[in-house]
Amino acid sequence: MALNPDFVARTYPASAPYQVGREKVREFATAIGDSNPAYHDVEVARSLGYADVIAPPTFPFVLSFKSMGAAMFDPDLGLDYSRVVHGEQRFVYTRPITAGDTLVCVSSIDGIRSAAGNDLITVRAEISTEAGEHVVTTYGVIVSRGTADAEKGS
Amino acid sequence: MAAQVRYDDVVVGTTIPSQSFSLQRINLMMYAGASGDFNVIHWNERIATSVGLPNVIAHGMLTMAEAGRVVTDWLGDPGALVEFGVRMTRPVAVPDDDTGALLEVSGVVAEKLSDSLVRVDLTATSAGQTVLGRAQAVVRLA
Numbered sequence: 001m002a003l004n005p006d007f008v009a010r011t012y013p014a015s016a017p018y019q020v021g022r023e024k025v026r027e028f029a030t031a032i033g034d035s036n037p038a039y040h041d042v043e044v045a046r047s048l049g050y051a052d053v054i055a056p057p058t059f060p061f062v063l064s065f066k067s068m069g070a071a072m073f074d075p076d077l078g079l080d081y082s083r084v085v086h087g088e089q090r091f092v093y094t095r096p097i098t099a100g101d102t103l104v105c106v107s108s109i110d111g112i113r114s115a116a117g118n119d120l121i122t123v124r125a126e127i128s129t130e131a132g133e134h135v136v137t138t139y140g141v142i143v144s145r146g147t148a149d150a151e152k153g154s
Numbered sequence: 155m156a157a158q159v160r161y162d163d164v165v166v167g168t169t170i171p172s173q174s175f176s177l178q179r180i181n182l183m184m185y186a187g188a189s190g191d192f193n194v195i196h197w198n199e200r201i202a203t204s205v206g207l208p209n210v211i212a213h214g215m216l217t218m219a220e221a222g223r224v225v226t227d228w229l230g231d232p233g234a235l236v237e238f239g240v241r242m243t244r245p246v247a248v249p250d251d252d253t254g255a256l257l258e259v260s261g262v263v264a265e266k267l268s269d270s271l272v273r274v275d276l277t278a279t280s281a282g283q284t285v286l287g288r289a290q291a292v293v294r295l296a
Contacts, residue, residue, distance in 0.1 A: 024188075031188035032219040033175065038232055048156075048231050057226065057235050058219040062189050082194055082205050086214035090239030096232060139239075145206070 002147040003078050003119045007071065007109050014104040015067045017130055022099040025055045032056060045098075054096035061089065063097075064125035064138040067105040071123075072142070079121075079144055087120060087141035094134045102130050114148035158230035161270040161295040170228040170261040170274060175220040177212050177246060178254030185216045199250065209249055214242035217257060217285060221278050224259045225291045234294045236271060241287035246280045255280050261291075270295050 022042070029039035037044035038054050045053045072079055097103065104127070111122040121142040127135050182196050191213055195202045202210045218240050226232040248255045257280050264275040276289035 028188045031181075031184040032216065032223070033181065034219070034223055034226075036223075036226060036232060048233065050233065054233060056219060057222050057232060057238050058215055061215050065189065065191060082201055084193065085195070085211075085245065086242050088239070088241045089215065089218060090237070092237050093235060096235075 002149060003112050003121065003144065004076055005112055007074075007077050007121075008112050009109065010071065011106065011108040012067060012070060014106050015063070018063050018066070018103045018105065020055065020097055020099050020101040020103060022053055025053050025059070025097075025099050028059050028062065029056055032058070050096070050098050052099035054098050057091060057093070057096070058089075059097055060091055060125075060127055060136045060138050061140075063103060063105045063127055064107060064123070064140065067107040067125055068123055071107070071109060080147065083145045083147055085143050085145060087143040088139075089141075090139040092137045092139075094136060097127075097135060101135070103127050103135060104130060117146050117148050119144040119148050156231060157234035157293065157295045159228060159295050161266075161272065164263045164266070164272060164295065166263055166266060168263040170224060170263070172258065172260035173220075173224050173227070175223075175257045175259070176254055177216065177220075177248055177257055178252075179210065179248060179250060181254070182210065182212055182216065182248060185213050185219075189213065189215065191215070207245060207247070209247040211245035212248050212255065214240075214245075217242065217246055217278065220257055221259050221276050221286060221289055222291070224261050224276065225274055225293060228261070229293055229295075235291060236294055237292040238290075240276075240278075240289040242285070243287040244283055244285045246285050257285070264290070267292070
């Protein structure tokens with residue numbers, strides 16, 4: 001296998017707290033073209049029962065991506081980033097990320113395997129408030145295209 | 155924190171309003187900036203094609219975000235989403251022209267669960283081909 005299997009079961013310590021800013025939430029929602037007022041308008045968000053604007057459901061990936069960066073760019077893992085595509089992603093929510101949250105993210109590499117000539121890395125991130133309230137768990141599969149050893153792939 | 159759709163008003167097979175999304179290079183740039191994912195395959199055609207991709211491709215997470223909008227627009231309150239997952243089965247190539255790629259997303263209630271939860275299955279296609287697999291959302295209805 002081209003990727004270093006020693007990375008399996010590694011857990012990365014809680015990230016530096018991530019401050020969820022109202023304008024960042026709006027910027028992200030605008031980038032995906034989503035005008036849902038819950039993402040933009042504080043009064044609408046409050047009328048729905050939230051403390052402030054909430055982030056779109058795929059926003060947690062921004063935190064997990066940042067948190068996993070250290071592993072993905074670690075030369076010892078052996079990942080060529082231009083060969084990387086995203087294979088799968090899943091979120092399990094306790095509640096939406098909300099502007100004003102201060103969140104910590106603990107990431108793990110759950111597995112590295114080969115399939116059809118590709119290397120697949122399974123990652124998980126637990127996102128909680130500093131006080132320990134669970135907000136969302138993200139599960140992802142990162143695919144390194146065509147890098148698996150020939151005898152194991154194709 | 156409640157969906158605008160009532161659990162009692164849906165059955166297995168109820169369709170949710172489908173939508174089409176235009177993905178152009180500018181959208182990939184905006185998504186790169188907002189998300190922090192600056193992988194060159196999303197903005198550099200020279201490198202994207204050199205590693206065997208058909209063109210610059212959309213971030214899988216951008217495709218997922220658009221698929222999710224079909225569900226959250228139906229719900230009204232995006233916080234009614236309990237679980238959301240997809241497989242990125244085919245890259246969405248985004249040519250350097252004035253139209254980009256068209257992503258079409260539809261959804262159907264596939265299963266009614268307990269506690270006012272239902273599972274919605276989504277279909278996402280671009281250029282006539284399915285681009286997401288096992289695209290499913292579990293949502294809490296009113």
